[in-house]
Amino acid sequence: MSDSLMAQAGGRPAGGPKQGKRGLLLGAYFDFIRIRFLTMLAYRVNYYSGILIYTLNIGVNYFTWKAIYGGDESLGGFTGAQMTTYVAVSWMARAFYFNNLDREISSDIRDGNIAIQFIRPYNYVLVKMMQGLGEGLFRFLMLMIPGMAIAMLLFPVQLPTELSAWAGFLTMLFFSFLINSQINVLTGLSAFFVENNEGVMRMKRVIVDLFSGLIVPISLFPGWLARVLEVLPFQAITYLPGSVFTGRVQGTGIWNVLGIQVFWFLLLLVPIIALNRAARKRLFVQGG
Amino acid sequence: MYYLGLLAEYLKNYMKTRLTYRADFWVEMISDLLFQAVNFIFILVIFMHTDSLGGWSQNEVIFVYGFFMVPYGIFGCFINLWGFSERYIVKGEMDRVLTRPAHNLFQIFLENVDPPALAGSAIGIVIMAISGANLGLSLEWWTLPAMLLLSISAVAIYTGIYTALTSLSFYSDAPTGILPLMYNIQSYGRYPVTIYNRAIQVLLTWVIPFAFVGVYPAALFLEREEMRSMALLTPAVGAVFLAIGLLAWNHGVKRYKGAGS
Numbered sequence: 001m002s003d004s005l006m007a008q009a010g011g012r013p014a015g016g017p018k019q020g021k022r023g024l025l026l027g028a029y030f031d032f033i034r035i036r037f038l039t040m041l042a043y044r045v046n047y048y049s050g051i052l053i054y055t056l057n058i059g060v061n062y063f064t065w066k067a068i069y070g071g072d073e074s075l076g077g078f079t080g081a082q083m084t085t086y087v088a089v090s091w092m093a094r095a096f097y098f099n100n101l102d103r104e105i106s107s108d109i110r111d112g113n114i115a116i117q118f119i120r121p122y123n124y125v126l127v128k129m130m131q132g133l134g135e136g137l138f139r140f141l142m143l144m145i146p147g148m149a150i151a152m153l154l155f156p157v158q159l160p161t162e163l164s165a166w167a168g169f170l171t172m173l174f175f176s177f178l179i180n181s182q183i184n185v186l187t188g189l190s191a192f193f194v195e196n197n198e199g200v201m202r203m204k205r206v207i208v209d210l211f212s213g214l215i216v217p218i219s220l221f222p223g224w225l226a227r228v229l230e231v232l233p234f235q236a237i238t239y240l241p242g243s244v245f246t247g248r249v250q251g252t253g254i255w256n257v258l259g260i261q262v263f264w265f266l267l268l269l270v271p272i273i274a275l276n277r278a279a280r281k282r283l284f285v286q287g288g
Numbered sequence: 289m290y291y292l293g294l295l296a297e298y299l300k301n302y303m304k305t306r307l308t309y310r311a312d313f314w315v316e317m318i319s320d321l322l323f324q325a326v327n328f329i330f331i332l333v334i335f336m337h338t339d340s341l342g343g344w345s346q347n348e349v350i351f352v353y354g355f356f357m358v359p360y361g362i363f364g365c366f367i368n369l370w371g372f373s374e375r376y377i378v379k380g381e382m383d384r385v386l387t388r389p390a391h392n393l394f395q396i397f398l399e400n401v402d403p404p405a406l407a408g409s410a411i412g413i414v415i416m417a418i419s420g421a422n423l424g425l426s427l428e429w430w431t432l433p434a435m436l437l438l439s440i441s442a443v444a445i446y447t448g449i450y451t452a453l454t455s456l457s458f459y460s461d462a463p464t465g466i467l468p469l470m471y472n473i474q475s476y477g478r479y480p481v482t483i484y485n486r487a488i489q490v491l492l493t494w495v496i497p498f499a500f501v502g503v504y505p506a507a508l509f510l511e512r513e514e515m516r517s518m519a520l521l522t523p524a525v526g527a528v529f530l531a532i533g534l535l536a537w538n539h540g541v542k543r544y545k546g547a548g549s
Contacts, residue, residue: 050469064341
């Protein structure tokens with residue numbers, strides 16, 4: 001990688017030192033995406049079992065919901081067909097946006113590697129996000145798309161017919177990734193303050209799976225809880241994109257739910273920047 | 289006897305290290321229980337919208353849930369193979385374990401004992417008592433011995449499956465990714481398997497028999513005739529899968545050559 005960076009820098013002497021440096025940095029960030037993607041690709045066989053397991057998850061949930069519906073027409077505003085589609089697209093979206101940035105950051109903090117990361121001339125959090133994006137790209141192409149194809153063969157999944165639903169869903173899927181990664185980064189950075197954040201990471205995982213609407217769509221929760229969840233960021237990860245994909249939200253409604261995602265994306269930047277600042281001052285390395 | 293002595297020593301050591309990080313102990317226990325709570329909340333929510341899940345009432349499903357927690361807690365306490373490949377093979381810890389006289393797998397279990405997990409078992413018993421009382425189940429002379437036997441059999445099933453899967457790391461470089469996903473699947477043994485289609489039923493009964501750690505054995509106490517024979521089969525399935533796990537493990541250890549250097 002360093003060779004190509006050198007070549008890039010050397011090839012642009014006329015841009016002045018400042019511009020050259022910025023180009024170099026952007027190239028470096030792009031390389032983080034590329035390298036993580038290629039690393040994942042090298043180990044792709046390990047992830048094929050993932051397609052199987054996600055399909056099994058969809059199957060089990062599909063049959064459970066079928067048993068719950070019994071003869072009922074609709075539950076919590078979901079028809080049986082919409083629920084099938086919702087379950088499939090939610091699990092497959094998770095196959096895409098899931099990553100272990102929280103674990104990676106905490107282990108960097110715990111083993112002291114973070115000190116070297118902070119010395120380097122890039123933004124550590126941004127680098128992590130880029131690596132997450134590389135992983136997401138891999139998961140999208142190798143897990144989510146084949147997984148969705150298999151799920152469509154096995155279960156009566158209904159794809160949206162409107163172009164706006166597709167455009168809206170794909171844009172929102174990207175924001176799902178961003179918001180989920182932001183929450184992961186925040187969880188990971190908590191290792192600066194609590195030393196052993198294993199419990200925090202586990203709790204985060206439970207909360208995201210449960211409150212994002214992956215396990216139970218939010219409209220099926222009891223009223224008071226549903227109202228609480230509507231003012232939390234987690235629904236933006238699974239429930240909102242799923243609602244667009246199943247056609248429960250249409251037309252201008254798509255702009256509204258996308259707006260909620262953008263709002264949370266911007267709002268979550270604030271604690272990340274603040275924590276990152278505070279962490280630099282607080283850093284002490286255990287052991288070593 | 290020798291092994292029991294070792295167990296006591298390791299537990300003593302565990303307590304000593306744990307007392308240094310008291311907060312972690314509680315955090316781990318609570319987060320463990322939170323993982324389990326997801327399924328409990330799922331059950332509560334779905335029964336707000338329906339009266340029966342494939343012919344099982346809410347109290348019956350909750351009873352199965354309670355039973356499931358008992359062997360799961362015992363398994364979580366004594367058998368912990370998380371990150372085996374990274375910690376023991378990549379870092380070479382396995383070499384140290386192999387030079388000692390006690391059986392290597394037993395040592396690995398001991399080094400990773402996790403008593404907070406037993407809290408789950410205790411809560412499971414309470415849940416069974418409450419939902420059992422709601423259902424008017426009677427406590428027969430055979431109830432407690434049967435529960436003990438079936439719980440131990442279920443622990444044997446878990447141990448067999450996870451030991452076999454972990455032993456894959458002796459054969460291949462990086463088969464990670466399977467174990468965490470297994471954790472997802474095992475919780476499906478909590479629901480009446482009859483609601484699933486044939487393929488998933490067969491999978492959960494004979495291939496990765498997680499139905500035998502939850503719904504089948506619990507059905508015996510719920511007096512559900514249709515699953516009685518399956519419940520009585522639990523110890524046999526436990527023995528078979530434990531044997532498969534141990535064979536795969538021992539065979540893998542023979543192939544183990546160390547990670548170099």
